Amino acid sequence: MEKPLEKCLDEIAHSTGVSGVLCADHKGLCLGVRGKASNASSGTVAALAERVAMLEPGSLDPVILLESDNSQCLIHRNSGITLAVYKSPETS
Amino acid sequence: MAEEMRRNLMELMKSTDDVLGIIVTDRDGVPILKVAEEEAPELGLRPTFISTFNIATDQAGKLGMGRNSRMVCVYGRYQVVHFNHLPMVVTVIASSVANTGQLLALDSQMAPLLASLTNVVDV
Numbered sequence: 001m002e003k004p005l006e007k008c009l010d011e012i013a014h015s016t017g018v019s020g021v022l023c024a025d026h027k028g029l030c031l032g033v034r035g036k037a038s039n040a041s042s043g044t045v046a047a048l049a050e051r052v053a054m055l056e057p058g059s060l061d062p063v064i065l066l067e068s069d070n071s072q073c074l075i076h077r078n079s080g081i082t083l084a085v086y087k088s089p090e091t092s
Numbered sequence: 093m094a095e096e097m098r099r100n101l102m103e104l105m106k107s108t109d110d111v112l113g114i115i116v117t118d119r120d121g122v123p124i125l126k127v128a129e130e131e132a133p134e135l136g137l138r139p140t141f142i143s144t145f146n147i148a149t150d151q152a153g154k155l156g157m158g159r160n161s162r163m164v165c166v167y168g169r170y171q172v173v174h175f176n177h178l179p180m181v182v183t184v185i186a187s188s189v190a191n192t193g194q195l196l197a198l199d200s201q202m203a204p205l206l207a208s209l210t211n212v213v214d215v
Contacts, residue, residue: 028193040200043193047109050191 002032009034012085019071020086037086045084049077094125100205102127108198110190112170113137115183116209119146124180124209133170136185145174145181162199164192175199177206 005023012021013034020037024030028043053061064075072087105111105127113128113136121139128137135141145163152160163174166188173195175182182202184195 024193028191028196030193040197043191043195043197047191047194 005032017087018085019088020084022084022086024082024084026080026082031081035086037084041084045075046077046082049075049082053077097125097205097208098127101125101202104198104201105129108186108190108194110187111184111195111198112187113183113185114198114202115142115185116206117142117181117183118179119143119181121146121181125205128185132185136170136172136183142181142183145176145183149174149176162196164196166192171195173198175202180206180209182206 009021009023009032012018018035020035021033022030022037022039022041022045023032024042024046026046028046030039030042033039033042048064049061052064056062061077066073066075070088074085074087076083101114101116105114111129113126113132115123115128115137116125117123117139121141121143123139126137148163149160152163159176161176163176165172165174169188171186171188171190171192173184173186173192175184182199184198186195
């Protein structure tokens with residue numbers, strides 16, 4: 001049942017510049033994780049997506065970019081599923 | 093020091109959305125440290141409820157997957173997350189709409205506090 005999701009996470013994780021992927025459900029539980037992403041972050045990622053969506057009620061869920069000195073994290077929620085993609089700086 | 097620990101736990105509870113109570117007990121449900129909002133279900137804070145986790149975690153440990161470390165129980169209006177740190181047990185009571193992943197992440201945030209409390213409980 002989870003094979004399509006696993007395949008999708010594998011494809012994203014093998015994309016250029018991607019160092020990690022995390023997928024969380026609407027309750028903040030981890031559906032899948034690859035690379036440097038940690039399943040312990042699933043709750044925070046889902047909570048962030050929910051909070052940021054409140055900035056513009058009624059609009060489509062935004063894409064969140066978290067940037068640090070050595071990496072980026074892109075977070076987007078769609079239909080209750082939140083995806084976080086960790087990227088390394090050389091391809092940002 | 094006890095008051096400082098209680099304040100620490102209170103801050104943790106208030107910093108996480110929809111958390112109604114956090115109770116640190118021994119395996120029999122006797123409270124060591126407790127913080128709770130007024131909306132917390134009173135029955136859920138009692139030793140008779142919390143001590144049922146002891147039986148459940150023992151049984152869960154016999155399923156062939158090793159020691160049971162965490163348990164999430166979701167009810168109609170509330171959800172309860174138990175953490176097994178025997179001889180201590182941590183029980184987090186939250187609204188059913190709370191972010192379960194964030195509740196589970198409280199385990200690592202409470203580690204320093206639990207380390208201080210370990211000496212309190214007789215083995």
